[in-house]
Amino acid sequence: MLASRARKLVQCARAGMRVTAGRGRQEAGTRISLMHHSTPRPHAWQDPQPGYKHFGRTNVLSGPSNYYPMIVGLTGTALAGSVYYYNHLESVPITGRSHFIMLSSSSEQQLGASALHSVLSEYRGRVLPQEHPDTRKVARIGKRIVAALNEPFEKGASVVHLADIKWEYFVIDSPMVNAFVLPGGKVCVFTGLLKVFHSEDELGTILGHEIGHVVARHSAEKVSQSMFLSLAKLLAIAVFGADLSGFISATSVIGLELPFSRRNELEADQIGLHIMARACFDPRVAPGVFQKLGDLEGGRAPPKYLNTHPPHRDRSVKLEDNMQRACHVFREHNCDRYAAVRGSFGW
Numbered sequence: 001m002l003a004s005r006a007r008k009l010v011q012c013a014r015a016g017m018r019v020t021a022g023r024g025r026q027e028a029g030t031r032i033s034l035m036h037h038s039t040p041r042p043h044a045w046q047d048p049q050p051g052y053k054h055f056g057r058t059n060v061l062s063g064p065s066n067y068y069p070m071i072v073g074l075t076g077t078a079l080a081g082s083v084y085y086y087n088h089l090e091s092v093p094i095t096g097r098s099h100f101i102m103l104s105s106s107s108e109q110q111l112g113a114s115a116l117h118s119v120l121s122e123y124r125g126r127v128l129p130q131e132h133p134d135t136r137k138v139a140r141i142g143k144r145i146v147a148a149l150n151e152p153f154e155k156g157a158s159v160v161h162l163a164d165i166k167w168e169y170f171v172i173d174s175p176m177v178n179a180f181v182l183p184g185g186k187v188c189v190f191t192g193l194l195k196v197f198h199s200e201d202e203l204g205t206i207l208g209h210e211i212g213h214v215v216a217r218h219s220a221e222k223v224s225q226s227m228f229l230s231l232a233k234l235l236a237i238a239v240f241g242a243d244l245s246g247f248i249s250a251t252s253v254i255g256l257e258l259p260f261s262r263r264n265e266l267e268a269d270q271i272g273l274h275i276m277a278r279a280c281f282d283p284r285v286a287p288g289v290f291q292k293l294g295d296l297e298g299g300r301a302p303p304k305y306l307n308t309h310p311p312h313r314d315r316s317v318k319l320e321d322n323m324q325r326a327c328h329v330f331r332e333h334n335c336d337r338y339a340a341v342r343g344s345f346g347w
Contacts, residue, residue: 077235088224090158092216094271101217102224105161111219112184119188120170128171128191138189139169141203141281145211146185148278161217177296181210183219196296197289204281205289208272215271218264225260254305261308269315273326280335283326287316 089098103111120127128135146167153159167185175192182188187207197203213219269290277283294312304311330336 090217091156092267093153093157093159094274095267096154097267099221100224101220102227103220108161108217108220109184112182112186115182116186123172123174126173128173132171134191134194135169135171138171138187141200142167142169142187142207144279145204145208145275148275149215151278162215179206179210181214183214185214196292201282201285202289204276204279205272205286208276208281209268212268212271212275216264216267218268225256258306258308262310265309266315266318269319270322273319273322274329277326277329278333280330280333283323283330287319290315290319
């Protein structure tokens with residue numbers, strides 16, 4: 001009986017070993033199968049998830065935010081603009097300042113003709129005839145100054161635009177103390193100015209200044225600046241995606257247009273002083289002319305940074321700074337002798 005129980009225990013033990021071995025082989029097979037079919041661990045350079053981009057491998061010039069064409073376009077535009085800017089630089093006579101001019105001489109004269117038409121329409125019936133003594137006086141002074149422009153300027157000065165100008169003189173019957181010269185040589189003087197400044201030297205100072213604007217092509221320069229600002233507004237829209245034209249216009253008036261206008265006025269003073277001395281108008285009266293204009297304003301001028309013209313006191317000081325050169329030109333042209341002859345005729 002004991003023997004039979006022992007045999008049963010041995011049989012059960014052998015059966016258990018076979019079961020355990022089978023399970024072991026099965027688990028081992030499963031492990032081997034998993035090893036053969038499992039996904040390998042991704043390396044550091046591989047994407048663990050579809051669409052995921054590692055920081056170290058991201059291409060800043062690719063993807064939905066592609067700035068490469070914009071960078072290339074802006075760079076090309078800047079290079080082309082630099083070449084265009086350099087090729088359109090001109091040198092202002094007498095001062096030697098370089099400035100950017102986009103407008104041709106013919107276009108500038110067309111602007112002057114259009115502006116003259118508007119002026120004559122506004123003051124219709126108040127323009128004095130060419131035979132009037134005031135008109136003849138203004139024309140006589142203006143022609144002397146224009147004749148001085150035929151003398152050679154310094155080397156490199158841009159004076160080609162002066163060659164085909166047809167100078168005309170108009171006197172407008174108005175109490176306004178004003179005078180201006182439009183592009184293309186259209187000289188306009190108001191009778192109010194003639195009642196304040198009587199001598200030819202004083203009027204030579206005024207006309208010399210106004211003709212100085214034409215010599216320096218200040219109108220063409222202003223138009224060129226306006227065109228440049230318009231281009232800047234378009235570029236701002238392209239780069240920032242927003243219309244910044246209002247901001248650019250506001251800042252450009254105080255930061256660019258008004259300072260440029262004041263600088264151009266001082267430059268016209270310097271040019272006018274030089275050419276009036278060439279034309280044998282005494283340059284020593286010029287500071288007093290601008291001082292008198294300041295007195296006429298009576299302190300009503302706006303603050304300096306909001307004004308298109310510099311204070312008359314500053315202009316008088318600048319004229320004094322350039323007086324030595326102007327007096328040298330005056331003596332060089334034997335103008336002392338001319339002044340004596342002119343005085344004998346009461347001019």
